[in-house]
Amino acid sequence: MNSEVQQRRLAATPRGVGVMCDFYAVRAENATLWDHQGREYTDFTAGIAVLNTGHRHPKLVEAVRSQLECFTHTAFQVIPYENYLLLAERLNKLVPVAGPAKTTFFSTGAEAVENAVKIARAATGRPGVIAFTGAFHGRTLMTMSLTGKVAPYKTGFGPFPGSVFHARYPNELHGYSVDDAMESLETLFRCDISPQEVAAIIFEPIQGEGGFNIAPAGFVSQLRQLCDQHGILLIADEIQTGFARTGRLFASDYYPDAKPDLITMAKSLGGGLPISAVSGRAEVMDAPLPGGLGGTYAGNPLAIASSLAVLEVIEEERLCERALRLGAELVETLNGSGNPALVEVRARGSMVAAEFNDPASGKPSAEIAKAIQQKALAQGLILLTCGVHGNVIRFLYPLTIPDAQFKKALALLSELLRD
Template sequence: MSNKELQALKERYVAAGAASPNEQFADYAKNAEVWDADGKRMIDFAGGIGVLNLGHRHPKVVEAVKAQLDKVMHTCQTVMPYEGYVKLAEKLSHIVPVRGHAKVMLANSGAEALENAVKIARAATGRTNVICFDGGYHGRTFMTMAMNGKVNPYQTDFGPMPGTVFRAPYPVPYHGVSEDEALRGLKMALKTDANPKDTAAVVIEPVLGEGGFYPAPASFLKAIRDICDEHGMLMICDEVQSGFGRTGKMFAIEHSGVEPDMMTMAKSMADGMPISAIVGTDKHMDASGPNSLGGTYTGSPVSCAAALAAIQAFEEEDILSRSQALGETLKKRFHQWQEKYAFLDNVRNLGPMAAFEFVKDKDSREPRADLAAALTKKCKEKGLILLSCGMYANSIRFLMPVTIEDEVLEEGLKIIEESLDELS
């Protein structure tokens, strides 16, 4: 079917709140390229919103999925477990930098991982409160919507959110929130709203995802670790978007040397197959009672096979070195753009988890969301998929596969440069 025919079906049958505004429909993809239903080629700098760090249809992942389909597709691991679940749990327990001996629960999505992390933290501490941060994004279920540090569009139209979720500032000096002010805000929240003796966990993204790709300083993460230790609260790192090679290390928290009590992950964990995980210190992970954690599809055999293959690719193909090199390429190009364009500023990156933002001018720093929207539109017309993000919708984020070929990367960057010239 053509794009036009598929668009007609979408308009008739897909709920408006779930329908993509994009009128192109993916038909075939390979590494960092996608072809739509009309055969138009697109360079992919979005990666399914950070799901495809290893690229579309990585050969190891495709082979593992096909092999698993010939064995077992589903039994529900709570009814009859299977090798993939326990082998993946073993692998994650070895590579995820949480405190002490790690244990693992597998789930289906990032939001589901965060929901279960909160459940586990409450069971482990006997407390209820959760502290999150401005600009944070944790999902679209009710608890995770309450945890999100941005109202629109995630909470709009859906009524009251669950209680006992409190907010603290995230350090973004460019927008007036210093590290000291953010720490002061967290400590004040513990005095005015979230009594430490009632607070189960502090949940933080080491690099804000939807909130703008702002990395938290290592010293800030260490301070949170100390505050959690002082009050007996758990530190939970949400690595759903920043994990699995996106920052030049397997997980973003590794840049700081901090060991959280729990971590959540999803997206590029299985390079396109739906799966997520909660990895935490064993005494916390074992705190809830029998059959208290799980779900019908959690840790599907096919997704487990894909995740194991993805981790194997990281180990055998030196993916982290490629990620680091990509980060350096983007950093260099971004600084060139920042010098050239008066409306482009605050370039930033932790590895290839990179972004810049549009402003009225570099002195006022007044956000220009309209320029971000214009750039993504122009790039799409020229054959490049690009995403905006941020509290002010004025940041452009880069989530291309870290396996992208050099020539495809350069082609995409030139499209951006041409589009920036047209916006000047």
């Protein structure tokens, strides 16, 4: 059955939509998926960090069902609804920005990033935006221009919007220190764009597609100081890091003395329904004129209902604490594997990555990471790779995964790494 459907996919959809698995999901529950043939898989991808609360959490299902019985859509800009306001009010109290906050909703992470750029430009009257090497911010033209990885995201899609520049993201393993990163920003200011023309610097507290590279505290602190010095707004892209994944509600909570001006979020905010948001300092968020922000499906009522339930589940089931415990168990398993190709394990809570180099050459090895991924998949464990070199395995299991299932997956992973 799966092979038959696979042929239909190849005939009906373009090759530009890359698909990892050759089976098709028919049912899912928490951290488990089943395909057409009844085979069972443990999901360590969570829809690329979308399902921190798992597949079909009962509380989310009930919240969406209740909303479905009321209405599915009005377009908030035409006929508003109170749940939109309730979610905004809750996020305004939770986001780690300085002072009073405001929030607006969209449908995708890329939309959130684009609108954060719009807000920053409106607030500062400046055009420039600085992002970082290894960044991933989306697949639209603006967000592709911000993304710091060419293949496959940028190949054949240029030219891209102007006034976008890239600085170095610190990565000690690959020889880039915090000082190197800050010097690259100063180089941009000397050679490419005056700091007085820069509206915003956007960064990921932990790079997602870039390989789960964690921003050192000193780097974030210096970014904040640099932005304050030049009147630049600091945007934290928390689309992959948000909603308990790192052991805090937001990864920015780890940098209390360097709060961003704007935060983008999506993915696990909706628990599987499409919704994104931009939160930020109230005076910054109010910069665009009425009608300058929005979208037909922005803040869809069903997704809003699911998001409110997500926040309740995170609190009630103590998912931040659980993320820390599960992440520590995974790190112990990885570090204890003795795999000679494993050169670094990076973790903040349950945002965990393992990077692999060829033991003979010492160079990044996408082949080793891919081989481990494929062997795991053959035994029912779904993993994702990432990194500029494609040599990193990232772990994004639902934070609600049952303990017994998690331990079984770790045992399999340990066996694969030893082999």
